[in-house]
Amino acid sequence: MKQSDLKAWLYLLPAILFLGIFMVYPLIDVFIYSFEEGYNSASQTVYGVGWYNYSYVLHDPYFLQAVKNTFIIVLITVPLSTGLALLISVGLSSVKPLKDLYQTVFFLPYVTNTLAVGLVFMILFKKTAYTDGMVNLLINQFGGESVDFIDGPYWAKMFIMCFYTIWVVMPFKILILTSALASVDKTYYNAAKIDGTPRWRVFTRITLPMISPMIFYLVITGFIGAFKAYSDEVALFGTNLNAAGMNTIVGYVYDMLYGDSGGYPSYASAAALILFSIVLTITCVNLLVTRRGRPGYAGAR
């Protein structure tokens, strides 16, 4: 090996070391775990090799509940947050003077701790012995019944879940879309104006196609992000998500690994791989449907 080669590898050594230990090795390991049946972490023994872990996980009612919850969250929040973000950013792009202000406002959810703000949401929506909570009082004002959104019926919990998720992810999308809108060359709009193109036509025929790469990017990363939902749920419902019936796939993985019901890395691995294959499939389908590469590298952190 040449001396210059040696030097380059030296510079890369820390990165390779860290990635090797905490990325590559685990990747291989997780496959092995997921096929080892009856792994006992205390005695480091295995009964056999096979698909048992997968079949256990797939028959676990908690897992099925988690999959159901995750899919509901994905299907509701991704289209809704993207659509709303698009509407809002189109509206905002005509308001030039307050640009700095609304950028700041929309960015706050990005920098604040999800768990912290989740707590605020919980308080706003929770019904306790002392008070019905802000939101319920509002509902009462309009003649509705109080509902406990945190410990109450499933639909209420799901509603607040999606509401909070949208609140968390939408601002980021608005920011991306407003900057995409701002980068559309103004001459196109002027050209359209000269032709007397109606506004909705300008939007659908000029604006949308121009920013479509960004929209695709947001949809794809939105899917990936929503499938990995976990800490938002913890913020609202606490760490015992199974009891609340609000677990997600990622939450299931962690619960299997650790906590009161933990200690089953094999099940956790199997569940994680199932999640990964779902996400991979959906991302591929997304990419096929849109047939466009996503701009930049995003994503799966």
Add this chain to the structure above:
Amino acid sequence: MKVRLEHLTKRFPNSNRKIKTEVTAVDDVTLEIPDGQLAVLLGPSGCGKSTALNLICGLEKPTEGRIYFGDDDVTDLAPENRGVGLVFQNYALYPHMTALQNILFPLQNLKGEAKLSREQMTEKAMEAAKLVQIEELLDRKPGQMSGGQQQRVAIARALVKMPRVLLLDEPLSNLDARLRLQTREELRRIQRETGITTVFVTHDQEEAMSISDMMVVMRKGAVHQTGKPQEIYDEPVDLFVAKFLGTPPINVFEGKVRGGVLTVGADAVMELEDTPDRDVWVGIRPEGFIPDVGGPLRCGLVGVEVMGRDTTVVATHPACAADNLRAIISADTGIGSSAGEVRFALKREKLFLFDKETEERVPFRAR
């Protein structure tokens, strides 16, 4: 410091990996640049002149051959130990440092005995800044300076270590036309004042002719001709060199020597002594034409361009390799522009013959 290149060769692997052959960028170049002279490496792009420069300064290692500065063999020395200064086409100033910090940077790398105190460094930097006349710009960053000013800073940075050899890689091509002229003179002055042996790379023949003590014309990695600019212009060794120098360029005709008579197309233009029969290229400099109603070269007149001192006659000739030929005549020797035909007599010393195959110069004597 005399610079000597001996059989210098540089081969690169082909950038297309599938092709196994190597590209020879510099091909067996032997060359000597006398102490204190300004030498220009001149050639079209891709001729290997920049590679030659990189070999001299040590950024590239030669495949074969040696490089000497004076009597020192520097071939195996690292760039920093050769004592060279290099000015880049795009100046390569560090954008985050002020002009002064840029000039100081090379000094701060000195180690051991050569290490300077802070005062000495500043003193040297100021000297260099004074030489290129940028004392009042030292606090500015490159982004706040014009191209010409950046150029001066780059030169000061290259000079601050008092290099044995100063190398300039197309230093003027990023400047606009007027600034280029000015900087050219400035460079000449700095080079004369410091007396540093300088190698200057350019593809602009006019620039090369005006600035150099010595010119090296290169093509495809090989040196075609070396000499004083005027010598090369007056006595090109081959058709390439003849065509590369001069504006407007030399006019080239297909010609024949038969029985001691040189004919261009149907025109017998000159009688030669002791020249065997052969096919030739005939090169005639634009200033080699004399309008003469009885002249041997009969051309079709296309137009006349009067440009102050000179008049350019644009004409056609069936044997001319290009569409038109251009002749420069002094303004007072007017020709009737109404005439459809114009005839020229030719100046013997402005006419060159080149072999049709090898394109090398064929000596001849006119009778």
Add this chain to the structure above:
Amino acid sequence: MLFPFYWMLLTSVKSYSAYNGEYIPQFYTLSPTFENYAEAFTAVPLARYFLNTLIFTLATTAAMLAVTVLAAFAFSRLAFRGRNVLFAAFLSLMMIPNELVIITNFVTITEWHMRNTFQGLILPSVTSIFYIYLLKENFEQIPDELYKAAKLDGTSDLKYLLRVMIPICRPTIITITILKVIECWNSYVWPRLITDDSDYFLVSNGIQTIRESGFGRENIPAMMAAVVAVSLPLIVLFLIFRKKIMDGVSRGGTKG
């Protein structure tokens, strides 16, 4: 959008009795109090969590910067055999979600007896391929001539990196630093897995603990005070570096 923030701030300055006395919550308070903040910092070791998070964030970010800068430099500036293959391998690793590798990492750290230690918290969080990629792209925009000029002056690779490349790419480096700080400050999953000793809790875990066991009672104003305290550093950081964060995020960050 802003209402939860307002509510958080408002509740945090209401006194405990006043808050519980309001069946219909007031949208303002006439007698703001800071006793909740005192309560938040004394009833739970919030200061400790802060310190832990600060140590974790600073150490992780510093280590990340060192690793990232060196790797990006090697990829962008040094020619070596296998560079393209290795870089492609790095990029493909970017697709691997954290959830997949966290299981083994948990086991690894446990086996190394690093649970409830800062090393255990920090080590798996150090590398970020995306930042290596971002910085490599930025490094590559520096013209080749600068490197040649520096070589000619006898500048070593390391000195060139420190004196020339890093200063030129400072905006990008600041951006990735801030993004990493945000990521660290808000990280929850890994710290939760790896720490069960509250001496090593980060603020996220702290908040969660407060939520579950509270202050012994449902002291919501104190909870909100804790939440404000936890959120404040990042909000301040954000307001200072707003442009840089925006820039970095729109170049391809995601929350998640």
